[in-house]
Amino acid sequence: xxxxxxxxxxxxxxxxxxxxxxNRGMKQLSTGDMLREAVKAQxxxxxxxxxxxxxxxxxxxxxxxxxxxxxxxxxxxxxxxxFDGYPRTEAQAESLDELLTKHxxxxxxxxxxxxxxxxxxxxxxxxxxxxxCGALYHDTANPPSKEGVCDTCGSTEFKRRPDDNEETVxxxxxxxxxKTAPILPGYEARGIVRRVDGMASIDELTAKIDAILG
Numbered sequence: 375x376x377x378x379x380x381x382x383x384x385x386x387x388x389x390x391x392x393x394x395x396x397n398r399g400m401k402q403l404s405t406g407d408m409l410r411e412a413v414k415a416q417x418x419x420x421x422x423x424x425x426x427x428x429x430x431x432x433x434x435x436x437x438x439x440x441x442x443x444x445x446x447x448x449x450x451x452x453x454x455x456x457f458d459g460y461p462r463t464e465a466q467a468e469s470l471d472e473l474l475t476k477h478x479x480x481x482x483x484x485x486x487x488x489x490x491x492x493x494x495x496x497x498x499x500x501x502x503x504x505x506x507c508g509a510l511y512h513d514t515a516n517p518p519s520k521e522g523v524c525d526t527c528g529s530t531e532f533k534r535r536p537d538d539n540e541e542t543v544x545x546x547x548x549x550x551x552x553k554t555a556p557i558l559p560g561y562e563a564r565g566i567v568r569r570v571d572g573m574a575s576i577d578e579l580t581a582k583i584d585a586i587l588g
Contacts, residue, residue, distance in 0.1 A: 375400070375454040375587060376479050378461070378470075380558075381487030382550040384498040384543065385572040386579060390487075391456045393580050398587070400454040401445075408441045409433065419444060439469045446477040455479070467557045483586060484561040487572030487579070494573075495543045505531035 379387045391402040412420030413427075419440045423433050438460065449455060461467040474481055500513035506529035511518055519525050524532075561567045570582045 375482045376457075376474065377454070377482055377587070378457045378484045378561075379487065380484060380554060381572055382489060382494065383546045384494050384501075385487040385489050386576065387458050387487060389576055390579060390583055391458045394456055394583070397584075398454065400456050401449055402456045402458055403442060403445050403460070404458040405438055405441060405460045408445060409438075412441060417444075435463070435465050435469060438466065439473065442470065443473055443476070446473060446479070449477075451478070461557060462553055464557050464560070467560060481561075481566060484558070484567045485583060485586060486558070486567065486569045488569050489547075489572040491544065491547055494547065495540050497573075498538050498543050499540055501538060502532050502534045504529050505533045 379391060381387050388404070391404070394400045395402050409420075409423055413424045414420070419437060422440075423437050426433055426437065442457075442460065446455065457470065461470050471481070497512070497515070500515070501510065502512070503510050504524040504527060507524065507527040509524055509526040510516070511532070522530055522532075524530070558567060568586045570579060570586070572579065574582070
């Protein structure tokens with residue numbers, strides 16, 4: 375089974391992808407992670423991407439497609455793929471269809487995590503992580519059991535992403551709606567779009583996605 379998880383940054387795509395990987399043995403294809411790994415490993419695509427980024431330019435759709443192509447080529451036929459953060463544009467959606475066909479795969483579902491902007495701002499601006507082990511926390515929804523001490527490793531050092539602020543979150547939401555929303559009608563015409571409440575609890579969201587996938 376191959377699915378696309380759609381939603382703005384902070385909607386929970388990464389968390390739900392992780393659960394699908396753990397519970398269903400699927401492969402998460404996050405273009406951001408793949409790009410960083412390719413650059414670090416100095417693969418041919420990574421070298422090309424690094425040159426573009428070093429020049430201060432955006433990585434092209436062609437490079438992103440090459441990354442996806444390489445990952446799909448390595449996947450076992452029985453392993454489903456989760457596309458997280460891709461496609462973002464109509465051109466990428468067309469490219470993905472071509473790549474799936476090339477590798478003998480079909481797209482089963484496009485699952486959109488719907489969010490409330492104000493609630494999303496509160497969710498994102500309140501999140502932080504352990505600077506030592508990376509354990510995730512939130513000011514109100516998931517604080518450490520003991521204030522100032524990581525539950526996982528006991529560290530007292532925490533960090534927040536500098537772009538986890540209200541202005542940035544609202545800008546990301548506008549960009550998501552402007553760029554990603556246009557790809558939905560094509561998938562809706564194929565009857566494969568499903569929408570779930572991205573503001574539900576993590577467990578509730580997992581259950582809803584499981585119900586869709588069957």
